[in-house]
Amino acid sequence: MSIELFRIDDRLIHGQVVVGWAQPLDVSFIVLVDDEVSQSDWEQELYRMGVPPTVDVHFDSVETASAKLPGYMADVRRGILLTGDIDTMRRLVEKSGIVSRCNLGGIHHRSGRNQRMRYVFLSTDEEQALRDMAAGGVEVTAQDVPAARAVPLDDVLQGGGGK
């Protein structure tokens, strides 16, 4: 599989992704899946600015990403796929049927969410969506940076990942 990381991160492309993950994984492309960003040239340019010129960035909606995902996964180069929220990843998982792993990288505080880890805050609906993904065969773990331990979903939901 050439998508090395399927990550949910509400900051999308930022330092932790570009420096923390993309460099050690020797990533050559990033797929940013976001229905809103996929429709905005200005936002795409903004996120592209944060990526070295040697790394390609593809902007997709859930619809186009699920159609292109087999191609991305067949790419001989290494890539990262990002979504900004759980619902987008859940829809991609359901629509494509070929996502087997999911990394919770940064889901920050918002009204209605409870803190589960230092960088993971979840609403009841979001917890259920993650449970549904896991029940469907997706390995869900939380890990903000490569040097950190990957915390299994059950531990995350029990608050055992450390706050």
Added chain:
Amino acid sequence: MTNDEVAPARAVVAGHGLFAEGMIRAVAQITGRSDMFIPISNATMSRDSLEAAMREHIAAGAVVIFTDLPAGSCTIAARKAMRGDDRVTLVTGVNLAGLLDFALHGDRSAAEAAQAAAEKARAAIAVIGGTP
């Protein structure tokens, strides 16, 4: 402040972890002044809440935003928050030398002060010794 004095430009300093707080403390330690700076840390903040915080400070009068990394989440949030607002200037990759320059030259316009701070920050980086 008398009527002849110009209020110093207010600036947001935003970055990872304790970058902003540490930088502002360092400016205060050196100059005794730091009241023109407002710190923002991206720790525990989503892109939306970062952008909202920037907008709030811009609405309250901040006219310059300093960020740590050109491609970091703070810079992206700043660019979104200041879009369409010509009063606001963004300086990315700022360091202590740049912030000191800004703190010590409150008589300039915000844009001039930001430009001068960026030049000072750039000029402060030097490599001394070592074998290439």
